[in-house]
Amino acid sequence: MDILLALALPINLFSIAVLAYAIYFRRHRRADLMFAYIALNVGVFTVSAIMLTQNINLGVAFGLFGVLAIIRLRSDSISQREIGYYFIAIALGLVNGIGSSFPVAMILLNLLLLTVMFVADHALVSGGVERRVLVLDFIINEKEGLRADLEQRLDAEVLRLEVDRVDYVRDTMSVDVRYRPRPPHATYAASANNTATTVQLPAIL
DSSP states (O other): OHHHHHHHHHHHHHHHHIIIIIIIIHHHOOHHHHHHHHHHHHHHHHHHHHHHHTTOOHHHHHHHHHHHHHHHHHSSOOOHHHHHHHHHHHHHHHHHHHGGGSHHHHHHHHHHHHHHHHHHTSHHHHTTOEEEEEEESSOOOSHHHHHHHHHHHHTEEEEEEEEEEEETTTTEEEEEEEEEEOOHHHHHHHHHHHHHHHOOOOOOO
């Protein structure tokens, strides 16, 4: 059992490095969450491995990490995507800590989890769609006018918008927007065309 755990440790470290750095950080650039994923994964792996070797009830471990996960998720504002990475980091630690006695199944589960996260969070799957909640210091009641204003501000194609709150006292409104950013070359071309139309050549006498 000790030899299998010693072999499972580098597999776990490699898997969490791929998840936290190669997949998450290179796409989303949040170093604090990358560190949190690695620390959480290594902690889960260590405690689950110790409980396994000492024949301690694993239900206690699951309950402990469930409480820690709830506390962590309530302590900071993170997106649903980052919550997904959070739980996959926990799953990798548990799989590698508890499943070290079944190395083939453990490796296959690692590959499955990493492949699912790589594909599910790829831009080709999401279509480059992003979400943002905007607070505007004006009110537009007409939806198409609001859409046109948001597209100009975000330099993007607005796919869906929903007005969450309108404050007529402060003259503000909160809007939940789903949009697809325009390619940089399209923005540059449009800017070049607009510039070209405003240039006036001197008259030739």
